[in-house]
Amino acid sequence: MSHTRSNHGFYRVTQLFVWCYALIILFPFLWIAMAAFKRQIDILTSSFFFTPVLSNFEELIFSKQSSFFHDLLNSGIIAISSTAIVVLISAMASFTLLRMYVPRWLSVGLFAWAMLFHMLPPITFVSAWFTIFSELNLINTYSGMILAHVTINLPMGLWLMSNFLKEVPRDLYEAAAIDGCSNAATFFRIVLPLIRTGMIATAALIFIFSWSDFTIALNLTAKATQTVPVSIATFAQEFEIKYGQMAAGSLLSTLPALLLIVFGQRYIVKGLLSGSVK
Amino acid sequence: MFKKMTTQPVPDTTGQLKTLLRSLRRYAESDGCWYSISLGPLALILLLLTILPIIWLGWMALHDINWQDGVSHWEYVGLNNVVLFFDNHFYWPGLLNTFIFSISAVSVQMVLGFLMALVVSRSDRKSRLFLTVVFLLPIVLPPIVIGAIWKLMLSYDFGVINDFLGLLGIAPVDWLGNADIALMSVIAVDIWHWTPFVFLLMLAGLESLPQEVYEASSLDVRNAWQEFWYITLPLMQGTILITLLFRMVLSFKVFDEIYLLTGGGPGTATEVVSFSIYRTFFTEDRAGLGAVMSIFTLLVVAALAVFAQLLLKRRKQS
Amino acid sequence: MSSVTLSNIKKSYGDVSVIQGIDLAINNGEFIVLVGPSGCGKSTLLRMIAGLESISGGTLSIGGDPMNDVHARDRDIAMVFQSYALYPHMSVRDNIAFALKMRGVDPARIEREVANAAEILSLGHLLDRLPRELSGGQRQRVAMGRAIVRHPKVFLFDEPLSNLDAKLRVQMRVEIRELHQRLQATSVFVTHDQVEAMTMADRIVLLNDGVIQQFGTPLELYDYPCNRFVAAFIGSPGMNFVDGTIEHEEGIAALSYGDGRRIELNPEMARLPAAGQAVTLGFRPEHLQPCAKGQGFETLITSIETTGFENYLYCEAQGVRMCALQFERLDCRVGDSIHLRPAADKLHFFDQVTGLRLESEAPLMRTAS
Known part of the structure; x- marks a missing residue:
């Protein structure tokens, strides 16, 4: 049982790594979800703060084109x-x-x-x-x-x-x-x-x-x-x-x-x- | 007399109809009927849509095919397409890239996936569930969406990656436009995409290992490293090998992300076989040449698959 | 209810022959037990009667009609499986009614039949449960109920008791027997347990290597085993065997065994084998009694087992192991020497080479052939 204790720090570090990877997976999805509510100009200037708009969805679904x-x-x-x-x-x-x-x-x-x-x-x-x-x-x-x-x-x-x-x-x-x-x-x-x-x-x-x-x-x-x-x-x-x-x-x-x-x-x-x- | 002639056939036909219905019913309950209903569709689809197309490809390979107003014109050219195939500027670099792509991406996925599974297998139920859900995301989303996301993120001018580098004071990198690093970028996206899958398989493999072995070995091993090296790794050998081999063969399928991220470019930097076939067949409209490529690719992948299968079989026997 | 006739039934998988020409006539209403060691072909034989296994050769008829090419679903037989094979997604009621429903019996009659079966098997309060909510014994009863509502021509049982614990097994044994008394249905019961065979059967079929060794009532098999295999298989602990040669000297018959030791056999026994013949002498543990020195086997006790009312002495004489059953508690210990003699009229002689019973007259014996 002693080895579990001695490796505890190492275990913590590896666990942190896994959670980081989970974040790396989640991030792009959150980012694209955000982008969906941005205006083109906000995307192009990659501004972090923006007012969410539904124009993308409106155009996507209701536009004739x-x-x-x-x-x-x-x-x-x-x-x-x-x-x-x-x-x-x-x-x-x-x-x-x-x-x-x-x-x-x-x-x-x-x-x-x-x-x-x-x-x-x-x-x-x-x-x-x-x-x-x-x-x-x-x-x-x-x-x-x-x-x-x-x-x-x-x-x-x-x-x-x-x-x-x-x-x-x-x-x-x-x-x-x-x-x-x-x-x-x-x-x-x-x-x-x-x-x-x-x-x-x-x-x-x-x-x-x-x-x-x-x-x-x-x-x-x-x-x-x-x-x-x-x-x-x-x-x-x-x-x-x-x-x-x-x-x-x-x-x-x-x-x-x-x-x-x-x-x-x-x-x-x-x-x-x-x-x-x- | 007249009446007799008209009425007599009536009971006859109903009788015949009854016998017909009865024999139909008997047939519906017979084994033969069930065999044809249950296996017929499968056999028919496999025959007409998987085996016939291969023969069809062989026939196409001997022709130049042109479409005019939706009507195809076939011109017999013998083995000319095969000659053209050997001189093709896209296919061969594409084949090399596919191998590089497959081997490097899958190797990294295996190492990362396995290590993470090792860590997570010791975590509590809640975080395991959460991580499983998160890791399912890239697997179940349309690959084209993943291509789209990364195309945005890796964009030279306003991609979030370059923004981040900018914050660190590093000059922006043209991830997808620079011939030297484009393939690496694509490989990185694939690693991001499929490591979770390897992770899930490895986690399931680890969880199904017999717990008693660990209890027994806890008396013998002195540290976690020994446990990993002498117990876990040998027990997981089979799962690892199978996952490795089949992920490599399956990564020959890669198409969607390449299509969206780089379109095979710049030059042939990220060309892969699937994309070469698409390009030749659908963009260049050279169906005959595309058919030769398809057949050759089928042979290569089939050989790899059979080789993998034999390797596994041999391992099982020894 | 129907008779079942098997004539020269064969089964082979490729070149491997597992049932080698079996003839068997099962009477209407009889309870037959197929017994034998594992791999003897008893389950295969049962499954051939059921129609779950194809018949490689010979004819099977049920109620006089040939059944070889009739599908299992059309044979009108019922079967109780070792695993019970209850449909996990159906309630007890639906499990029992399923076969009738499949045959298009009218719902009112189905309800009556199910209620009747439930009453016989005292399942009334369980009818709406799912199989996974039942105990082993209850599942077993449901499996029986599924069979009896059908009033089939033949009941087949494939080791139905082997998943129950020892106590429940004894109880179900009795219940199945009583059920048979009541229904008088032709039944074929497969087991590897000779106790089940002895206690349940009207007649036993003892199989080995796909061949019938003996077919007869339990007591016939017990008292007149027709070969060494049957003698060894029936009875627990099994019959004792001593190999030796018959000697006749001055009117006294004896068996010489081991390194020249002799045991006298009762000269009055009319059916002694001829002198000089190499035989296996067999006698059951309960027929082995202590005796005076020189009249029986001189043995050393190697171990003693007692159940309270039975006492088993395991002994060894000249490398021959034997077991004696005593109902009185003897004052002896492991390592003691004891003289044991088999009852003179309870001896069985078998040919050492063929294993067949050596006997001129066989009062009750009946074999299939």
Whole structure:
């Protein structure tokens, strides 16, 4: 026990370091949150004292030139639909792959390919999708975007759901089979209620990934289906960077993630930990 | 006679309909139906949107593709794109940068993340919860927002970093515009971005270590350093190695921040492979060449991923 | 209620054969216990009857209908699992009613059946609880209730008592037995515990290495074990075994064991093996009694166990270990020498090579083959 005491000072110093790092993480967010309420001139002169204004938000949402509100809607539609589809497909597939008789080469092959695909840079596939989708007139459509987001997030969904499914004891669906459940009934009445937490965790994470996606949205959308990350990037790309609107847009786009952290911190951590390749 | 002819088929069709419904119902409850419903979508998506595109890329690589009024024109050019690929001025420096980026950023993340997790694992519950929430922020926010934030903060004229340096009497630095330090700046942003993730993984790993081992070893080790070196580090070896390898492979995906912060510049100072592909494919409109780059990148990353997997498997066996 | 017939049932995983051709006819209303050491294939056999495991060869029929290709959900059997496998997200009531609901039974009847089962198992006050709020014994009862509401053709039990503590196990043993008396349902019960097998079964199937060793009533297995394995498995502490050779001299039969020592066997025993045969002599602890010097085994006591009303003497004679059960408290200590003799009409002889019982006449013995 003596060593704890002798290292107490050192321990204090390292702890201080951690809290400093936490501050370094927080600071940029506070700073951008402040910038969102500043006028352009206050940002450019980086004045610390300023009168908060809502002009950035007003311009962002109500201005005729700004499509931000529309983009927000697009982001929501695409993220929610693709999340729902990913969770449903991956829950059903991992149930079948893990708990029913499937040839080994098939289940191992599917999992291995999904994992490998997850590690490959998305841009390589986006380039192929772009030409394929052009032929099929799927560019700049919700279906195209949803399809792309489902594809890119499916491996993570599969991985997470299969991890959560492994926690359901085998006995339970054997009991269900004996009780007369069809496969579908076993899945919907026994398995789904039991992996509910896991599904929420998966959905939270997939939603965040889909909401955050930039690579796909940049290349497969135009004005009509453009999502928030693309419009934030557009502010930064314009000749005269609209810092205030960029900050306000950034702040708004972080809201879903912030809400999820506040209300579902447990689920996100669970998902992140389970999703990291073990 | 007439009546018979019209009425007779009626009970027949309802009978047929009933049999049809019954056999449909039997099919709906059969194993085959469930297999196709549960695995069909997954298999179809993987096949059509991940495997087919790779073949498609191979086909594209042999062509020059031009778009006119939304219609693509394919011209067969054989292996010309491959020749162009080897001469490309962006891709190869980009590949080198990606390796530098991946290795240095991930190494620092690992060391920082692990050390912080060590410290925090000894903290009380409340501060652990608070730190977890704070550290979740960069992970769950859109990377483009993180790019935007840092673009503002690192700005030469009015970025807060240079303001701070100004207070200390140091001349402002062109963090993103100076070819000598741009890559370093980008790496620093990535370290800032992903260290919390490593931290969370390491913290979870540390918390799942068997407590009895520590109780047993407290009789043998003489100081915290010995405990760390002989107990914690060997026990954490697996978690560390896995996190290290997979973060390195995954950092090949980096695109969003680079796109916003530097756009690969100045020159090729911060060019990375993902950005080269984007540039070639979407800005320069050279789809054939972009396809060659994509395929080559896929091969490199797949080889790394498989290598990492084999390394881990071998370690598990020994 | 239905009979269950297994003919030449086989199970193999790839090249590994775990059940090697089992024939078994279970009568309507019978309580059968499948018992054997772990890995003997008893659970696999049960799961094959349930339809949870595919059948590699042979025919299974329930109530006369072949069941090989019938899905578990269509076999009309009920099963109590070792872990109970209660659905954690459903109340006790819903757990019990679930199977009936799945079969589309009308709600009024479900309610009646559940109430009836709850009464039989005295679960009435627990119906709205979740499984995690119940004790082990209560969970066990819910699992039983889930089975009995269905009035299935066959009840299957997969080591349902092994997660209970010793006292509760004895109690549930009795309860399951009484329930069977009441319902008269064909039941197959798997356990590794020979005491459970002995106390519960109408007939026992003793399995080893995927082969039936003996199929008969508990007392048949106890009194007339058909081979050394059965003799050793049934009974606790197990039967004592002494390897030796039969000798007939001047009308006196004896077993020569160890380094040439002899023990006289009762000459009146009609079913003694032939002279010169290498045998294993077996006798149960309760049949080993103290005797005068020279009439039995001369042994040294190596340890003594007493439960208060039973006293076990563990002894050693010429490197042969044996156990004697005494109901009287003997005045002896570890290290003492004691002479012990097995009761003459309670001897079992087994072939040393094949392990089979050596006997010309087998009054009550019945085996599956």
